[in-house]
Amino acid sequence: xxxxxxxxxxxxxxxxxxxxxxxxxxxxxxxxxxxxxxxxxxxxxxxxxxxxxxxxxxxxxxxxxxxxxxxxxxxxxxxxxxxxxxxxxxxxxxxxxxxxxxxxxxxxxxxxxxxxxxxxxxxxxxxxxxxxxxxxxxxxxxxxxxxxxxxxxxxxxxxxxxxxxxxxxxxxxxxxxxxxxxxxxxxxxxxxxxxxxxxxxxxxxxxxxxxxxxxxxxxxxxxxxxxxxxxxxxxxxxxxxxxxxxxxxxxxxxxxxxxxxxxxxxxxxxxxxxxxxxxxxxxxxxxxxx
Amino acid sequence: xxxxxxxxxxxxxxxxxxxxxxxxxxxxxxxxxxxxxxxxxxxxxxxxxxxxxxxxxxxxxxxxxxxxxxxxxxxxxxxxxxxxxxxxxxxxxxxxxxxxxxxxxxxxxxxxxxxxxxxxxxxxxxxxxxxxxxxxxxxxxxxxxxxxxxxxxxxxxxxxxxxxxxxxxxxxxxxxxxxxxxxxxxxxxxxxxxxxxxxxxxxxxxxxxxxxxxxxxxxxxxxxxxxxxxxxxxxxxxxxxxxxxxxxxxxxxxxxxxxxxxxxxxxxxxxxxxxxxxxxxxxxxxxxxxxxxxxxxxxxxxxxxxxxxxxxxxxxxxxxxxxxxxxxxxxxxxxxxxxxxxxxxxxxxxxxxxxxxxxxxxxxxxxxxxxxxxxxxxxxxxx
Numbered sequence: 267x268x269x270x271x272x273x274x275x276x277x278x279x280x281x282x283x284x285x286x287x288x289x290x291x292x293x294x295x296x297x298x299x300x301x302x303x304x305x306x307x308x309x310x311x312x313x314x315x316x317x318x319x320x321x322x323x324x325x326x327x328x329x330x331x332x333x334x335x336x337x338x339x340x341x342x343x344x345x346x347x348x349x350x351x352x353x354x355x356x357x358x359x360x361x362x363x364x365x366x367x368x369x370x371x372x373x374x375x376x377x378x379x380x381x382x383x384x385x386x387x388x389x390x391x392x393x394x395x396x397x398x399x400x401x402x403x404x405x406x407x408x409x410x411x412x413x414x415x416x417x418x419x420x421x422x423x424x425x426x427x428x429x430x431x432x433x434x435x436x437x438x439x440x441x442x443x444x445x446x447x448x449x450x451x452x453x454x455x456x457x458x459x460x461x462x463x464x465x466x467x468x469x470x471x472x473x474x475x476x477x478x479x480x481x482x483x484x485x486x487x488x489x490x491x492x493x494x495x496x497x498x499x500x501x502x503x504x505x506x507x508x509x510x511x512x513x514x515x516x517x518x519x520x521x522x523x524x525x526x527x528x529x530x531x532x533x534x535x536x537x538x539x540x541x542x543x544x545x546x547x548x549x550x551x552x553x554x555x556x
Numbered sequence: 557x558x559x560x561x562x563x564x565x566x567x568x569x570x571x572x573x574x575x576x577x578x579x580x581x582x583x584x585x586x587x588x589x590x591x592x593x594x595x596x597x598x599x600x601x602x603x604x605x606x607x608x609x610x611x612x613x614x615x616x617x618x619x620x621x622x623x624x625x626x627x628x629x630x631x632x633x634x635x636x637x638x639x640x641x642x643x644x645x646x647x648x649x650x651x652x653x654x655x656x657x658x659x660x661x662x663x664x665x666x667x668x669x670x671x672x673x674x675x676x677x678x679x680x681x682x683x684x685x686x687x688x689x690x691x692x693x694x695x696x697x698x699x700x701x702x703x704x705x706x707x708x709x710x711x712x713x714x715x716x717x718x719x720x721x722x723x724x725x726x727x728x729x730x731x732x733x734x735x736x737x738x739x740x741x742x743x744x745x746x747x748x749x750x751x752x753x754x755x756x757x758x759x760x761x762x763x764x765x766x767x768x769x770x771x772x773x774x775x776x777x778x779x780x781x782x783x784x785x786x787x788x789x790x791x792x793x794x795x796x797x798x799x800x801x802x803x804x805x806x807x808x809x810x811x812x813x814x815x816x817x818x819x820x821x822x823x824x825x826x827x828x829x830x831x832x833x834x835x836x837x838x839x840x841x842x843x844x845x846x847x848x849x850x851x852x853x854x855x856x857x858x859x860x861x862x863x864x865x866x867x868x869x870x871x872x873x874x875x876x877x878x879x880x881x882x883x884x885x886x887x888x889x890x891x892x893x894x895x896x897x898x899x900x901x902x903x904x905x906x907x908x909x910x911x912x913x914x915x916x917x918x919x920x921x922x923x924x925x926x927x928x929x930x931x932x933x934x935x936x937x938x939x
Contacts, residue, residue: 286870343772343773365839366772367769368740368767368770368773369662369742369767370662370669370699370737370740370741370767370770372667373662373667373668373669373699374699376667377667377700404869405869406868406869406899406900420815421814421815422813422816423812423813423815423816423867424813424815424816424818425815426816426867426869426899427816427819427867430867447815449662450662450664450667476814476815476818477818479664479665480664480665481664502819502822503822504825505803505825506821506834510834512801512817512818513799513815513817513818513834513836514815515767515768515769516664517818521682522682542826543819543822543823543921544819544823545921
């Protein structure tokens with residue numbers, strides 16, 4: 267089992283003929299993801315790599331192919347509209363990889379997708395992967411291994427680091443989800459924790475947060491109140507200065523709020539195991555799997 | 557991106573907010589001339605991207621043009637939180653009756669623009685929030701409908717008992733909201749919003765922070781960036797499309813990805829070292845980025861060791877290896893370098909590095925430990 271994507275995921279790629287879109291579409295197809303359609307306005311009727319039909323609009327793609335998931339690789343000025351287009355076309359999950367979407371755009375997009383009952387992952391995220399089954403986004407497939415650990419993170423390469431360490435130690439994953447580094451994102455830690463708690467194959471969860479905002483603190487309360495499965499957490503940015511945006515738009519300590527110390531305190535109060543460094547996940551997870 | 561007070565005021569004036577006249581001076585003589593032109597008492601205010609300007613002595617009331625010249629002499633060139641004051645705003649001093657606060661932020665929890673208003677203006681709103689939270693009213697705005705009149709009036713009456721003032725404050729909120737949305741702000745505030753003894757509403761100070769993701773589509777706003785107010789290394793990094801933040805330590809870090817970059821800095825600290833910087837070379841693989849990153853890092857004389865931590869996903873590690881070789885051939889390193897790379901094209905990268913006399917490991921912890929030890933030098937003491 268897994269969360270959000272599985273063998274029934276039928277993917278439409280928005281921006282399939284772009285530089286990033288075409289590169290990652292090939293990677294996803296090699297991994298076994300069912301890529302059944304692509305969208306590039308003006309290229310409707312053509313085929314990607316001779317096999318995947320391209321459409322002018324997401325609506326056309328969904329109507330013709332029955333795609334239920336969309337992944338977005340379009341440039342930032344067009345990303346907000348691309349998300350709304352996918353949600354309006356009726357897919358159940360929209361994964362937005364694009365980094366640099368203006369946050370005011372997201373204040374309008376978020377209610378739009380919510381009202382349609384659509385799940386949005388990202389923007390500014392690496393996507394997600396269910397090892398051995400399907401990947402949507404850019405997480406490298408070969409660092410993953412099927413197994414019992416659910417992984418959720420605000421970061422890209424830090425997720426790879428932790429997944430790589432787990433895989434190297436023989437500890438596999440049910441699904442690895444990157445929720446993205448922006449201040450407003452479609453799916454938060456709690457959404458993923460809730461899904462992992464319900465997933466029968468997931469036996470423990472590794473969670474990588476970072477400075478900025480209160481998503482981790484709220485997740486800690488959720489863990490304490492609603493979760494039976496063990497959770498291990500890490501916070502990046504313990505050495506980050508206040509008031510500076512640390513690469514991710516959302517990774518900023520505002521005044522005295524959103525610090526690593528505050529988040530780690532919330533983790534400790536909720537009984538979440540604390541990884542002081544990425545490598546610590548291996549032993550902390552191993553012990554909890556029994 | 558932060559705007560200076562005078563820039564924020566100019567924008568708000570354009571939206572019809574009542575703001576006392578003001579001009580920027582870079583010399584005491586200019587400040588004197590501006591004060592003379594207004595022919596009334598003025599404020600001379602340091603224009604730097606730092607809070608607490610008043611407490612630092614960067615804001616002064618001046619009765620005469622001669623006084624303005626004297627105060628400007630003191631303020632220009634002074635340092636506020638490590639930033640040198642290059643400009644002052646000379647603005648007509650308003651008579652102050654009461655002081656209120658009006659601000660908007662993009663709130664992460666509600667995922668909406670949220671207004672904050674308080675009758676306790678003139679001080680930092682964070683301080684009000686910490687000490688007397690009941691004195692702030694928070695009102696989220698659905699950006700699809702904009703600020704409704706009833707919400708604006710509700711906030712107006714929270715600030716003032718009198719209908720005329722409540723209406724006036726509400727009208728200013730509408731203008732502030734319009735400016736906030738059109739300028740791509742993540743924060744916009746008027747603090748204080750003053751009621752003069754004559755009952756007039758005046759915005760005496762303004763602040764705007766722009767979402768960096770907006771700058772590409774708002775070239776006129778992007779042009780307001782004041783590079784003289786930023787660290788030169790950070791300006792250079794931005795031009796090279798790198799995210800760089802200078803810190804005080806001695807281990808220079810070059811990493812791909814923001815989360816991993818922060819985790820690498822944290823690991824340097826974990827093993828007893830101090831990171832010299834945050835530097836994210838980003839996702840795309842491009843040897844040129846590595847060359848630029850090395851140039852920026854090595855320009856910092858505090859750096860005693862350089863640490864590369866690359867997890868190749870989209871980033872091809874052979875591109876990074878080529879970048880390291882190219883950069884160090886052109887400018888031989890004066891400090892030791894420790895390279896950790898793993899992921900896409902790792903074997904090729906290792907081969908390139910070995911052939912050029914570098915060693916590299918695939919283990920993050922080992923690499924960080926080594927870099928920390930090298931930065932401390934053979935005596936084991938911090939330099």
